[in-house]
Amino acid sequence: MEKQKTLRVLSESVLFHGLKTDEIEGLLLNVKYKILRYKRNEIYTLEGMNCCHVDLVLSGCVTAYMVGDSGKSLLMGKIGAGAVIAPAFVYAKSHKMPVTVKADANTEVLRMSPEELLRFIDGNATVRHNFIVCISEVVVHLTQKIHMLNLMTARQKVVSYLKELCRQQGGSIVDLGCSRQELADSFGIQKYSLARILSELAGQGIITVEGRRITIRDMQALRRL
Structure with a gap:
């Protein structure tokens, strides 16, 4: 350099x-x-x-x-x-x-x-x-x-992270910033557990998942979690 x-x-x-x-x-x-x-x-x-x-x-x-x-x-x-x-x-x-x-x-x-x-x-x-x-x-x-790691459930970890991404990136469309494996490792959970939670949130109409991009469809519902 x-x-x-x-x-x-x-x-x-x-x-x-x-x-x-x-x-x-x-x-x-x-x-x-x-x-x-x-x-x-x-x-x-x-x-x-x-x-x-x-x-x-x-x-x-x-x-x-x-x-x-x-x-x-x-x-x-x-x-x-x-x-x-x-x-x-x-x-x-x-x-x-x-x-x-x-x-x-x-x-x-x-x-x-x-x-x-x-x-x-x-x-x-x-x-x-x-x-x-x-x-x-x-x-x-x-x-x-x-x-x-010690006081949150796996679902709470994912929801908290999505809320923080919205705050940092200033919108309802956010980038995870890393691979799903890395994200799961940072939460201390298995990759399939992360995938299941994201799928559940999508099924509830709260988010849409497209690779690393997450669209928050219902911000109020996310905030209530």
Whole structure:
């Protein structure tokens, strides 16, 4: 990735939000970093490995998931351009990654050591604030994930997700944003269970399903669920 494009991505990232590209360029002159590339489906890290670096995604996307002894997979989330990978584990007493992470597409990351990031944090109030926000967002995401997995039925998970998509995409026609298998994995349910719930909602006249595109035909009925 060319330098100016890298700086533009960084200026839109969580960590450097609020800084101009020339300010970011000046900060980078004083720290050691490198650009790493991962091919599609290449493993970034395995569950149980130590988290020893601070990596910010410049392009592409990586997926974090857990795999149980039975082989059941739980999709924890996707990390796209501008996001930091596992920021909460960089300075934790236990650096072991609780998830396996692999590249969903050809991916570039900017890597620096925890010590270099500390220099950023100590020397720039904006970066310090952004890093705190970054960790806070991870906590919120994990809290919501735990609530969804443990306290919601499969049907409630699907309905809640559709409501959130409507809010995010601002309309009654939404894109699931991932394959049905990935969506089922994120809910911790089987793919056939997801298909059955979507079919039931369609049969009730609440939605229409066309591949990854979902049309909400009865928004009031969806909100009542």
